[in-house]
Amino acid sequence: MTRRVNRISPFNITSLALGLAFLYLPIVILVIYSFNASRLVTVWGGWSLRWYTEFFNDRAMLDAAWMSLRVAAVSATVATLLGTLAAIGLARGERFKGRSLFSGMLYAPLVMPEVISGLSLLLLFVALSAERGFWTVTLAHTTLTMCFVTVVVQSRLASIDRSLEEAAMDLGCDPVRAFLSVTLPLIVPAIVAGWMLAFTLSLDDVVIASFTTGPGSATLPIRIYSEVRLGVKPQINAICTMVIALIAVVIVIASFASKLSSSQGESAAPL
Amino acid sequence: MTEESPEITPKADGIADPAKPEPPPQAPVSPAPQFELAADMPLLRIEGVGKTFGSFRAVDRLSLDIRAGEFFALLGPSGCGKTTLLRMLAGFETPDEGRILLGAKDIAQVPPHLRPVNMMFQNYALFPHLSVRDNIAFGLKRAGMARDEIATRVAEMVALVKLEGMEKRKPDQLSGGQKQRVALARSLARRPQVLLLDEPLAALDKKLRESTQLELMDLQRRLGMTFIIVTHDQEEAMTMASRIGVMDAGRLEQVATPRELYEAPHSRWVAEFIGDVNLFDGEVGWRENNRLLVTTREGVTLAVTEPRQRVTKATVCVAIRPEKVKLSRRAPVSDAANTHAINRLEGVVTDVSYLGGLTAYKVKLESGAVVRASVANTARLDIDAYLAGQRVMAWFAPDDCMVLEQ
Amino acid sequence: MSARSIFARPARLAAIAPYLWMVLFFLVPFGFVLKISLSQTAIAQPPYVPLFDLTAGWAAIKAALSELSLDNFKLLVSDSLYISSYLRSIFVAVTSTAILLLIGYPIAYGMARLPQRWQPIAMMLVIVPFWTSFLIRIYAWINILQHDGLLNKMLLALHIVSTPVVWLSTDTAMYIGIVYSYLPFMILPLYATLAKMDGALIEAASDLGASPGRAFWLVTFPLSLPGVGAGALLCFIPIVGEFVIPDLLAGSGSMMIGQTLWLEFFTNKDWPVASAAAVALLLLLIPPLLLYDRLQRRTLRGGG
Structure with a gap:
């Protein structure tokens, strides 16, 4: 079927261009100013990498960055595993007892204000008298981000033709084999996208981490946040630029990986 | 090559079944029934x-x-x-x-x-991440067939559906017809x-x-x-x-x-579902030799040949396929043996649809009923064609009528 | 039984681990919030009594239940600080959602009208900023909005203003930050409904004599309402509880409920009141959450 060719009207182009400029300009400005030689964040003093070297000499910042990376990697991996299993249960489990509670618990955190999630998890950790630090933050992030993984993987599963699984069973696979040999390869791009999303969400979070971490184990966003509260500093521009670069690299690698793993026409949406 | 397994083995060959001995290998393209059936027993x-x-x-x-x-x-x-x-x-x-x-x-x-048993799916359900070869081999691998045996069978199947040279392609690189062949080969591979x-x-x-x-x-x-x-x-x-x-x-x-x-449809529903048909509801009048005379609701009397299975009900439905209805400008020349038997319905042509091989006419009878007739266009020129508004005689033989009792 | 139900059993087994996880780390913690919101403040570590003590058995639990009180909620409704932050949250969320709709709709509409092959690219462009850190995006705006930031420099250079405008620590800055952060959440559901709309409908409307404007109002807009609803709720719900954006960009004059909760928790160390604020916030969010759920179900059923 051929879809009618949409005409490009000036109004449409303008609104799109303005919208995209609004979305991108602030980030571009931030990146450019991270290379500013001047200490004054608003005066352009020529190109320089001094704020980057300053970051690499800042012990506390480096520790926070390392903590954040570890939390993001571990929580994203666990969240991807759990989220994928949850998606399978929702997409293929048909009706079962407690299904609506299950989907409710998985969908609510997507829009739930972080202050509530953070506070409630903290109260749980206190009640369990768990020592707060790396593991509590990782647990909290896993809980939040697995819901996003579930949504991404579930929508991919829903788009897969069920007759593929039936064909696999017809050709001699039991249900588990049919899933592993046919469905799983097809949802790999969504699983990869889910991991990326979980990783970046974890790397981004201030509120939940503030509630669930303990003294002496601040994550990078917590440190950035406390610095930002005091005003703009060129070093923060540099750190933010590096975080953006890291996320860009993760996205590029992951989209390559998912392209390689599946050369089928449809590629997973990044959300 | 090898003989058919004489015992009943309700599994495709090559599929492991611990309960039963492996059936012997089959000829490359083997006839299907792998067990002998009693003469009157369906598969x-x-x-x-x-x-x-x-x-x-x-x-x-x-x-x-x-x-x-x-x-x-x-x-x-x-x-x-x-x-x-x-x-x-x-x-x-x-x-x-x-x-x-x-x-x-x-x-x-x-x-x-x-x-x-295997199934070929309506949308083919080809595994998009697997090549043509791997799609065809999928069921064979599950059956635990040896590697070289699989290769032979896949090659055989590829040849069978004429897809040589396409083995490495992925489903989305195939045309609709090629996909259909892969699906067929895949479902046939396990025999x-x-x-x-x-x-x-x-x-x-x-x-x-x-x-x-x-x-x-x-x-x-x-x-x-x-x-x-x-x-x-x-x-x-x-x-x-x-x-x-x-x-x-x-x-x-x-x-x-x-x-x-x-x-010879059994019911009015089947007669209507398969092809086009003219239907006349009526009452059985009288029997004469193997003829039935049926008076339709419109008041026309039709002579029909009584089917082998005798009609028992009084209310029946007479069905006649459009291509068995003949049209002529005047009443057909009476054949002495047929005079009373030929069903003649006089009416006016209301619709003419030229369809290439044949022309479909609608003839409105005086009673108001409409009879459809389709006439093969055996000549290139339209000398035989009728025009809308023309008075015609629609006629058909009793043998061509079907009597439906529902 | 069918092939689907053959499949369903192992799938349900797969869901056991995430199910237990969510019960333990999502549902149970709410129980704690609810319970602590009903308990007394104490100067202790942790700063509340009574602590849930399973080892003491039923008697202790009964005793604990008798000590539950609604004092914290009474405080919430009697103290004007809480009421005003509650109202402000709703006001800010409603205003922001309205602005987001006004800005997001034309963008989504523009995307949906793009030639087919450009649409995925446009969608990527809208989603990518969502991947970059939320905190960083707010920080980027602080860069621009500060006293001698780019915005003021530009306005001065263009002689639009003669003295630098105070942007930071104002509601304007906060609205800019909120709109900036939540724009993709508004655009994507809108785009989803607009993109799948049959272009022939508009042609049919104009064929029947509607001007382009009327065709939009009579056909396109009513049909996009599910997307409008989804986008609005997707933005409204988290904005109500927003903390970081008002904290960094708005003035210190009045607070949103998320900020109040944070303040009670981290500064005043009043955990019971913070928990009560959380419960109150949750109660506020339940109607829109249910509405969103219903909308989603209807879209799914409508074959969307």
Whole structure:
């Protein structure tokens, strides 16, 4: 079927261009100013990498960055595993007892204000008298981000033709084999996208981490946040630029990986 | 090459079954029945099978026998239960009641991966991440076949469906017709005892569909396999199948050869479903030799040949196919033997549709009833054509009339 | 039974681990919030009594239950600080959602009208900023909005203003930050409904005599309402509880409920009151959450 060719009207182009400029300009400005030689964040003093070297000499910042990376990697991996299993249960489990509670618990955190999630998890950790630090933050992030993984993987599963699984069973696979040999390869791009999303969400979070971490184990966003509260500093521009670069690299690698793993026409949406 | 296994082995060869000894290897393209059947025993016997979804009765206590080597078509409008029946044969749905006997074994409760039947899906269901070769080899690997054996079988299948040189392609690099062939090769690779085809040609365009129909028939004859096809396209069913089961509302209306279905439908529903038909409701007047005289509601008396099975009811329906209705400007010359018998209906042509090979006319009778007639265009020039508004005589022989008792 | 139900059993087994996880780390913690919101403040570590003590058995639990009180909720409704932050949250969320709709709709509409092959690219462009850190995006705006930031420099250079405008620590800055952060959440559901709309409908409308404007108001807009609803709720719900954006960009004059909760928790160390604020916030969010759920179900059923 051929879809009618949409005409490009000036109004449409303008609104799109303005919208995209609004979305991108602030980030571009931030990146450019991270290379500013001047200490004054608003005066352009020529190109320089001094704020980057300053970051690499800042012990506390480096520790926070390392903590954040570890939390993001571990929580994203666990969240991807759990989220994928949850998606399978929702997409293929048909009706079962407690299904609506299950989907409710998985969908609510997507829009739930972080202050509530953070506070409630903290109260749980206190009640369990768990020592707060790396593991509590990782647990909290896993809980939040697995819901996003579930949504991404579930929508991919829903788009897969069920007759593929039936064909696999017809050709001699039991249900588990049919899933592993046919469905799983097809949802790999969504699983990869889910991991990326979980990783970046974890790397981004201030509120939940503030509630669930303990003294002496601040994550990078917590440190950035406390610095930002005091005003703009060129070093923060540099750190933010590096975080953006890291996320860009993760996205590029992951989209390559998912392209390689599946050369089928449809590629997973990044959300 | 090797002889057929004499015992009943209700599994496709090569599929491991701990309970039964491995059947001997088969000839490259082997005839299907892998066990001997008693002379009167069907390969597949469906006995009182029923399936309900919620409050919807999809299949209603249906019984049907299918013989080995048959090309059987399940034909019916959408929602008639034909696909549900096919899915129960494949194992994707389990019947609520009844038995499905393959040979002597009831497979109604056997899950799909343990059944010696395979299915070709309507949308082909080719695995998009696997090449043509891996798609065809998929079922063989599951059966635990040796690597070199798989390679031989895949090559054989690729040759069978004429896809040489395409083995490494992925499904999305194939045309619709090629995909259809891969799906066919994949479902044939395990040499199922029965191949189920769910609307296998629906996704192809008309030209390709016609040539593929012939290829499928040729393949089925060569392999001697049992094919069960589901279709809503009566032309397709009539072309390919040796027998057709017409389904409506979860029941089989009639099971017969294509010719029988068309020329001797059992019911008004089947007569209307298969092809075009003129129907006249009426009362049986009197009998004379093997003739019945039926007075229609419009007050016309029609002479019809009494079917082999004698008519018992007083109220019947006379059906006549449009191509058996002749038109002429004047009443046909009376043949002495036929004078009283020929049914003549006088009327006015109201509609003329030129369709190439034939022309379809609608003739309005004085009683108000409309008779449809289709006339083959045997000459290039339109000397025989009738015009709208013209008075004509529509006539037909008693032998061409069908008497339906419902 | 069917092939689907053969499949369903192992799928349900797969869901056991995430199910237990969510019960333990999502549902149970709410129980704690509810319970602590009903308990007394104490100067202790942790700063509340009574602590849930399973080892003491039923008697202790009964005793604990008798000590539950609604004092914290009474405080919430009697103290004008809480009421005003509650109202402000709703006001800010409603205003922001309205602005987001006004800005997001034309963008989504523009995307949906793009030639087919450009649409995925446009969608990527809208989603990518969502991947970059939320905190960083707010920080980027602080860069621009500060006293001698780019915005003021530009306005001065263009002689639009003669003295630098105070942007930071104002509601304007906060609205800019909120709109900036939540724009993709508004655009994507809108785009989803607009993109799948049949272009022939508009042609049919103009064929029947509607001007382009009327065709939009009579056909396109009513049909896009599910997308409008989804986008609005997707933005409204988290904005109500927003903390970081008002904290960094708005003035210190009045607070949103998320900020109040944070303040009670981290500064005043009043955990019971913070928990009560959380419960109150949750109660506020339940109606829109249910509405969103219903909308989603209807879209799914409508074959969307």
